[in-house]
Amino acid sequence: MNKTASVSETTYNNSALIFRGEIPEGKVGWQSPSNIALVKYWGKKEVQIPCNPSVSFTLNESYTETVVEYRPAHSGKSTVVFYLNGVINEQFGKKIDAYFKSIESVYPFLNQLDFTIHSTNTFPHSAGIASSASGMSALALCLCSIEKKYFGTPSGEHEFFQKASFLARLGSGSAARSLYGGLVSWGKIDGRPETSNLWGTPQTENLHPVFSTFRDSILIVDAKQKKVSSRVGHGLMKTNVYADARFKQAQTNIVELLDVMKNGDLERFINITESEALTLHAMMMTSNPYYLLMKPETLQIIERIFGFRKSTGIPVCFTLDAGPNIHLLYPEKVRADVGSFIQAELKQFTRNATVIEDRVGSGPVKLDL
Protein backbone atom coordinates (compact mmCIF):
# COMPACT_ATOMS: atom_id res chain seq x y z
CA MET A 1 0.00 0.00 0.00
CA ASN A 2 1.17 3.50 -0.76
CA LYS A 3 2.91 4.79 2.36
CA THR A 4 1.96 8.45 1.95
CA ALA A 5 -1.71 7.71 1.42
CA SER A 6 -1.97 5.32 4.36
CA VAL A 7 -0.90 7.79 7.05
CA SER A 8 -3.96 9.19 8.81
CA GLU A 9 -4.34 12.53 10.52
CA THR A 10 -4.29 10.90 13.95
CA THR A 11 -0.83 9.44 13.29
CA TYR A 12 0.60 12.72 14.47
CA ASN A 13 -1.33 12.87 17.75
CA ASN A 14 1.60 11.48 19.59
CA SER A 15 1.74 11.35 23.36
CA ALA A 16 5.16 9.66 23.01
CA LEU A 17 6.48 13.16 22.38
CA ILE A 18 6.23 14.10 26.05
CA PHE A 19 9.81 14.72 27.09
CA ARG A 20 10.72 12.81 30.23
CA GLY A 21 13.02 15.28 31.92
CA GLU A 22 13.83 18.74 30.64
CA ILE A 23 14.54 19.88 27.08
CA PRO A 24 17.58 22.14 27.54
CA GLU A 25 18.08 25.60 26.06
CA GLY A 26 18.75 25.66 22.33
CA LYS A 27 17.99 27.27 19.01
CA VAL A 28 17.12 26.23 15.48
CA GLY A 29 16.45 28.12 12.27
CA TRP A 30 15.04 27.66 8.77
CA GLN A 31 14.66 29.73 5.64
CA SER A 32 11.42 28.94 3.83
CA PRO A 33 9.91 30.43 0.67
CA SER A 34 6.53 31.84 -0.24
CA ASN A 35 4.58 30.40 -3.18
CA ILE A 36 2.15 31.56 -5.84
CA ALA A 37 -0.82 29.34 -6.67
CA LEU A 38 -1.74 28.50 -10.28
CA VAL A 39 -4.87 26.53 -9.34
CA LYS A 40 -6.29 28.32 -6.33
CA TYR A 41 -7.34 27.08 -2.91
CA TRP A 42 -10.48 29.01 -1.95
CA GLY A 43 -12.92 27.45 0.50
CA LYS A 44 -12.14 25.10 3.38
CA LYS A 45 -13.62 22.67 5.89
CA GLU A 46 -12.54 21.85 9.44
CA VAL A 47 -9.61 21.57 10.23
CA GLN A 48 -7.86 23.37 7.38
CA ILE A 49 -9.08 20.79 4.85
CA PRO A 50 -9.35 22.37 1.39
CA CYS A 51 -12.59 22.14 -0.62
CA ASN A 52 -10.48 21.62 -3.74
CA PRO A 53 -6.86 20.79 -4.56
CA SER A 54 -4.40 23.55 -5.49
CA VAL A 55 -0.96 23.76 -7.06
CA SER A 56 1.73 26.45 -6.86
CA PHE A 57 5.17 27.52 -7.92
CA THR A 58 7.57 27.85 -5.00
CA LEU A 59 9.28 31.25 -5.10
CA ASN A 60 13.00 31.90 -4.75
CA GLU A 61 13.65 35.46 -3.56
CA SER A 62 10.56 35.90 -1.38
CA TYR A 63 11.22 33.98 1.80
CA THR A 64 11.12 34.11 5.59
CA GLU A 65 14.02 33.32 7.89
CA THR A 66 12.93 32.16 11.32
CA VAL A 67 15.10 31.40 14.33
CA VAL A 68 13.39 29.74 17.30
CA GLU A 69 15.15 29.98 20.68
CA TYR A 70 13.71 27.72 23.34
CA ARG A 71 14.37 27.06 27.02
CA PRO A 72 12.55 25.31 29.88
CA ALA A 73 9.38 27.24 30.77
CA HIS A 74 10.37 29.21 33.86
CA SER A 75 6.86 29.73 35.20
CA GLY A 76 5.75 26.21 34.35
CA LYS A 77 3.61 27.75 31.58
CA SER A 78 4.86 28.21 28.02
CA THR A 79 5.39 31.78 26.70
CA VAL A 80 6.08 33.15 23.21
CA VAL A 81 7.89 36.39 22.39
CA PHE A 82 7.89 37.15 18.67
CA TYR A 83 10.04 39.60 16.70
CA LEU A 84 9.18 40.48 13.09
CA ASN A 85 12.05 42.14 11.20
CA GLY A 86 13.73 42.96 14.54
CA VAL A 87 10.67 44.58 16.13
CA ILE A 88 8.62 42.89 18.83
CA ASN A 89 5.14 42.06 17.48
CA GLU A 90 2.62 41.20 20.16
CA GLN A 91 -0.20 40.47 17.74
CA PHE A 92 1.80 37.80 15.88
CA GLY A 93 3.19 36.54 19.23
CA LYS A 94 -0.39 35.87 20.39
CA LYS A 95 -1.24 34.14 17.11
CA ILE A 96 1.77 31.85 17.42
CA ASP A 97 0.96 31.12 21.06
CA ALA A 98 -2.58 30.12 19.98
CA TYR A 99 -1.14 28.02 17.12
CA PHE A 100 1.20 26.20 19.54
CA LYS A 101 -1.77 25.46 21.82
CA SER A 102 -3.80 24.20 18.84
CA ILE A 103 -1.08 21.63 18.00
CA GLU A 104 -0.43 20.47 21.57
CA SER A 105 -1.87 17.04 20.77
CA VAL A 106 0.84 16.69 18.09
CA TYR A 107 3.62 18.26 20.17
CA PRO A 108 2.91 17.91 23.90
CA PHE A 109 6.47 19.16 24.63
CA LEU A 110 5.58 22.68 23.45
CA ASN A 111 3.99 23.54 26.82
CA GLN A 112 7.28 22.70 28.58
CA LEU A 113 9.14 25.53 26.82
CA ASP A 114 9.49 29.31 26.61
CA PHE A 115 10.12 30.64 23.09
CA THR A 116 11.76 33.72 21.62
CA ILE A 117 11.20 33.75 17.86
CA HIS A 118 12.95 36.04 15.37
CA SER A 119 11.44 36.19 11.90
CA THR A 120 12.53 38.29 8.93
CA ASN A 121 10.90 38.52 5.52
CA THR A 122 12.81 39.45 2.36
CA PHE A 123 9.69 41.16 1.01
CA PRO A 124 7.44 43.91 2.37
CA HIS A 125 4.47 42.88 4.49
CA SER A 126 1.17 42.93 2.51
CA ALA A 127 2.96 43.26 -0.83
CA GLY A 128 0.79 40.58 -2.36
CA ILE A 129 3.27 37.88 -1.41
CA ALA A 130 1.97 35.27 1.00
CA SER A 131 3.98 35.88 4.19
CA SER A 132 1.81 33.36 6.03
CA ALA A 133 3.00 30.62 3.63
CA SER A 134 6.71 31.33 4.15
CA GLY A 135 6.33 32.23 7.84
CA MET A 136 4.25 29.20 8.86
CA SER A 137 6.37 26.76 6.85
CA ALA A 138 9.59 28.13 8.40
CA LEU A 139 8.10 27.81 11.89
CA ALA A 140 6.81 24.27 11.25
CA LEU A 141 10.28 23.23 10.04
CA CYS A 142 11.82 24.61 13.26
CA LEU A 143 9.36 22.55 15.34
CA CYS A 144 10.18 19.40 13.34
CA SER A 145 13.90 20.05 13.90
CA ILE A 146 13.31 20.28 17.68
CA GLU A 147 11.42 16.96 17.53
CA LYS A 148 14.23 15.40 15.49
CA LYS A 149 16.87 16.59 17.96
CA TYR A 150 15.25 15.30 21.15
CA PHE A 151 13.08 12.38 19.96
CA GLY A 152 14.88 11.15 16.82
CA THR A 153 11.73 11.44 14.70
CA PRO A 154 10.49 12.14 12.01
CA SER A 155 12.87 9.42 10.82
CA GLY A 156 13.68 10.07 7.14
CA GLU A 157 13.75 13.13 4.90
CA HIS A 158 10.38 12.30 3.33
CA GLU A 159 8.73 11.92 6.77
CA PHE A 160 10.37 15.12 8.01
CA PHE A 161 9.06 17.36 5.23
CA GLN A 162 5.65 15.67 5.18
CA LYS A 163 5.18 16.33 8.88
CA ALA A 164 6.40 19.92 8.46
CA SER A 165 3.85 20.36 5.67
CA PHE A 166 1.10 18.89 7.87
CA LEU A 167 1.98 21.34 10.67
CA ALA A 168 2.37 24.33 8.34
CA ARG A 169 -1.10 23.60 6.91
CA LEU A 170 -2.64 23.87 10.36
CA GLY A 171 -1.22 27.42 10.60
CA SER A 172 -2.08 28.53 7.05
CA GLY A 173 -3.47 26.28 4.30
CA SER A 174 -1.30 27.57 1.46
CA ALA A 175 1.81 27.11 3.67
CA ALA A 176 1.46 23.33 3.16
CA ARG A 177 2.86 23.90 -0.38
CA SER A 178 6.00 25.83 0.68
CA LEU A 179 7.93 22.78 1.93
CA TYR A 180 9.27 21.73 -1.47
CA GLY A 181 10.84 23.39 -4.49
CA GLY A 182 9.42 23.81 -7.99
CA LEU A 183 5.79 22.83 -8.40
CA VAL A 184 3.81 21.60 -5.38
CA SER A 185 0.20 20.51 -4.96
CA TRP A 186 -1.94 20.31 -1.84
CA GLY A 187 -5.28 18.51 -1.63
CA LYS A 188 -6.64 15.27 -2.98
CA ILE A 189 -6.48 15.18 -6.80
CA ASP A 190 -8.75 12.77 -8.73
CA GLY A 191 -6.74 9.77 -9.91
CA ARG A 192 -3.63 10.72 -7.92
CA PRO A 193 -3.41 8.47 -4.83
CA GLU A 194 -0.13 10.05 -3.70
CA THR A 195 -1.87 13.40 -3.01
CA SER A 196 -3.53 14.32 0.29
CA ASN A 197 -5.68 16.97 1.96
CA LEU A 198 -3.32 16.83 4.95
CA TRP A 199 -0.02 17.90 3.35
CA GLY A 200 1.63 19.05 0.14
CA THR A 201 3.06 16.80 -2.58
CA PRO A 202 5.94 17.76 -4.92
CA GLN A 203 4.88 17.65 -8.58
CA THR A 204 8.28 18.03 -10.23
CA GLU A 205 8.55 14.53 -11.71
CA ASN A 206 8.69 14.77 -15.52
CA LEU A 207 7.94 18.50 -15.35
CA HIS A 208 8.72 20.13 -18.71
CA PRO A 209 12.05 22.01 -18.30
CA VAL A 210 10.52 25.34 -19.40
CA PHE A 211 8.62 25.55 -16.09
CA SER A 212 11.70 25.31 -13.90
CA THR A 213 12.90 28.53 -15.58
CA PHE A 214 9.68 30.46 -14.92
CA ARG A 215 9.91 33.99 -13.60
CA ASP A 216 7.38 35.92 -11.53
CA SER A 217 7.55 39.72 -11.74
CA ILE A 218 5.25 40.97 -9.00
CA LEU A 219 3.69 44.31 -9.94
CA ILE A 220 2.62 46.13 -6.79
CA VAL A 221 -0.59 48.02 -7.47
CA ASP A 222 -1.47 48.58 -3.83
CA ALA A 223 0.54 47.44 -0.80
CA LYS A 224 -2.13 48.24 1.80
CA GLN A 225 -3.54 45.53 4.07
CA LYS A 226 -6.51 43.95 2.24
CA LYS A 227 -10.01 44.92 3.37
CA VAL A 228 -11.30 41.33 3.60
CA SER A 229 -8.98 38.68 5.04
CA SER A 230 -8.49 35.28 3.37
CA ARG A 231 -10.02 33.65 6.46
CA VAL A 232 -13.27 35.56 5.88
CA GLY A 233 -13.08 34.91 2.12
CA HIS A 234 -12.75 31.14 2.62
CA GLY A 235 -15.74 31.28 5.00
CA LEU A 236 -17.93 33.06 2.45
CA MET A 237 -17.56 30.11 0.06
CA LYS A 238 -19.86 28.15 2.40
CA THR A 239 -22.82 30.17 1.10
CA ASN A 240 -21.60 31.06 -2.39
CA VAL A 241 -24.13 29.63 -4.88
CA TYR A 242 -21.33 28.88 -7.38
CA ALA A 243 -19.13 27.05 -4.84
CA ASP A 244 -19.84 23.46 -5.90
CA ALA A 245 -19.28 24.24 -9.57
CA ARG A 246 -16.05 26.02 -8.63
CA PHE A 247 -14.73 23.07 -6.60
CA LYS A 248 -15.45 20.73 -9.55
CA GLN A 249 -13.79 23.14 -11.98
CA ALA A 250 -10.63 23.24 -9.83
CA GLN A 251 -10.40 19.40 -9.95
CA THR A 252 -10.68 19.46 -13.76
CA ASN A 253 -8.23 22.34 -14.06
CA ILE A 254 -5.55 20.81 -11.84
CA VAL A 255 -5.65 17.45 -13.62
CA GLU A 256 -5.27 19.17 -17.00
CA LEU A 257 -2.68 21.68 -15.77
CA LEU A 258 -0.42 18.94 -14.38
CA ASP A 259 -0.56 17.19 -17.77
CA VAL A 260 0.09 20.42 -19.64
CA MET A 261 3.08 21.14 -17.42
CA LYS A 262 4.58 17.81 -18.45
CA ASN A 263 4.10 18.34 -22.17
CA GLY A 264 5.05 22.04 -22.15
CA ASP A 265 1.90 23.36 -23.88
CA LEU A 266 2.26 27.05 -22.94
CA GLU A 267 -0.98 28.09 -24.60
CA ARG A 268 -3.07 25.78 -22.38
CA PHE A 269 -0.92 26.70 -19.37
CA ILE A 270 -1.75 30.38 -19.92
CA ASN A 271 -5.44 29.69 -20.45
CA ILE A 272 -5.87 27.65 -17.26
CA THR A 273 -3.70 29.95 -15.12
CA GLU A 274 -5.46 33.17 -16.10
CA SER A 275 -8.90 31.57 -15.84
CA GLU A 276 -8.05 30.40 -12.31
CA ALA A 277 -6.98 33.91 -11.27
CA LEU A 278 -10.17 35.49 -12.59
CA THR A 279 -12.32 32.72 -11.08
CA LEU A 280 -10.80 33.37 -7.63
CA HIS A 281 -11.87 37.01 -7.89
CA ALA A 282 -15.23 36.05 -9.39
CA MET A 283 -15.85 34.02 -6.23
CA MET A 284 -15.22 37.16 -4.15
CA MET A 285 -17.59 39.18 -6.32
CA THR A 286 -20.32 36.53 -6.08
CA SER A 287 -20.03 36.05 -2.30
CA ASN A 288 -22.48 37.71 0.04
CA PRO A 289 -21.40 40.16 1.30
CA TYR A 290 -19.68 40.70 -2.08
CA TYR A 291 -16.39 42.51 -2.37
CA LEU A 292 -13.70 43.54 -4.83
CA LEU A 293 -9.96 43.25 -4.26
CA MET A 294 -8.89 44.24 -7.79
CA LYS A 295 -8.19 47.92 -8.49
CA PRO A 296 -8.65 49.86 -11.75
CA GLU A 297 -4.87 49.52 -12.29
CA THR A 298 -5.15 45.72 -11.97
CA LEU A 299 -7.56 45.70 -14.93
CA GLN A 300 -5.41 48.15 -16.92
CA ILE A 301 -2.44 45.81 -16.51
CA ILE A 302 -4.48 42.74 -17.49
CA GLU A 303 -5.71 44.49 -20.67
CA ARG A 304 -2.12 45.40 -21.56
CA ILE A 305 -0.99 41.79 -21.04
CA PHE A 306 -3.75 40.54 -23.37
CA GLY A 307 -2.72 43.13 -25.99
CA PHE A 308 1.02 42.44 -25.73
CA ARG A 309 0.53 38.67 -25.99
CA LYS A 310 -1.74 39.02 -28.99
CA SER A 311 0.59 41.33 -30.90
CA THR A 312 3.90 39.58 -30.09
CA GLY A 313 2.98 35.93 -29.42
CA ILE A 314 5.26 36.05 -26.36
CA PRO A 315 4.05 33.53 -23.73
CA VAL A 316 3.52 35.84 -20.77
CA CYS A 317 0.48 35.62 -18.51
CA PHE A 318 -0.80 36.80 -15.15
CA THR A 319 -2.11 35.38 -11.96
CA LEU A 320 -3.56 37.06 -8.87
CA ASP A 321 -3.50 36.24 -5.19
CA ALA A 322 -6.23 37.49 -2.85
CA GLY A 323 -5.31 41.10 -3.59
CA PRO A 324 -4.88 43.67 -6.38
CA ASN A 325 -1.26 42.93 -7.29
CA ILE A 326 -0.30 41.16 -10.51
CA HIS A 327 2.05 38.19 -10.70
CA LEU A 328 3.46 38.23 -14.24
CA LEU A 329 4.57 34.72 -15.19
CA TYR A 330 6.86 33.90 -18.13
CA PRO A 331 9.79 31.68 -19.18
CA GLU A 332 13.35 32.92 -18.65
CA LYS A 333 14.00 32.93 -22.42
CA VAL A 334 11.59 35.87 -22.97
CA ARG A 335 12.89 37.86 -19.99
CA ALA A 336 14.41 40.71 -22.00
CA ASP A 337 11.23 41.30 -24.03
CA VAL A 338 9.01 41.14 -20.94
CA GLY A 339 11.38 43.49 -19.07
CA SER A 340 10.97 46.12 -21.83
CA PHE A 341 7.18 45.57 -21.80
CA ILE A 342 7.04 46.15 -18.02
CA GLN A 343 9.10 49.34 -18.35
CA ALA A 344 7.19 50.73 -21.31
CA GLU A 345 3.60 49.75 -20.45
CA LEU A 346 3.04 48.28 -17.01
CA LYS A 347 5.16 50.23 -14.54
CA GLN A 348 2.96 53.30 -14.92
CA PHE A 349 0.12 51.42 -13.17
CA THR A 350 2.19 50.30 -10.17
CA ARG A 351 2.51 52.02 -6.80
CA ASN A 352 5.87 53.87 -6.60
CA ALA A 353 7.12 51.87 -9.61
CA THR A 354 7.43 48.78 -7.40
CA VAL A 355 8.15 45.51 -9.17
CA ILE A 356 9.52 42.57 -7.17
CA GLU A 357 11.55 40.19 -9.33
CA ASP A 358 11.21 36.54 -8.38
CA ARG A 359 11.43 33.12 -10.01
CA VAL A 360 10.75 29.45 -9.33
CA GLY A 361 12.88 28.33 -6.39
CA SER A 362 14.17 25.14 -4.86
CA GLY A 363 12.52 25.11 -1.43
CA PRO A 364 13.50 25.55 2.24
CA VAL A 365 17.06 25.62 3.61
CA LYS A 366 18.14 24.88 7.19
CA LEU A 367 20.09 27.74 8.75
CA ASP A 368 23.60 27.08 9.99
CA LEU A 369 23.50 28.76 13.41
Ligand code: PMV
Ligand atom coordinates in the same frame (compact mmCIF):
# COMPACT_ATOMS: atom_id res chain seq x y z
O1 PMV B 1 -3.48 30.05 3.08
P1 PMV B 1 -4.59 31.03 3.20
O2 PMV B 1 -5.64 30.62 4.16
O3 PMV B 1 -4.08 32.42 3.43
O4 PMV B 1 -5.36 31.10 1.78
C1 PMV B 1 -4.73 31.58 0.63
C2 PMV B 1 -5.56 31.40 -0.58
C3 PMV B 1 -4.98 32.02 -1.84
O5 PMV B 1 -3.72 32.59 -1.61
C4 PMV B 1 -5.91 33.10 -2.35
C5 PMV B 1 -4.88 30.97 -2.95
C6 PMV B 1 -3.80 29.94 -2.76
O6 PMV B 1 -4.08 28.77 -3.11
O7 PMV B 1 -2.68 30.28 -2.34
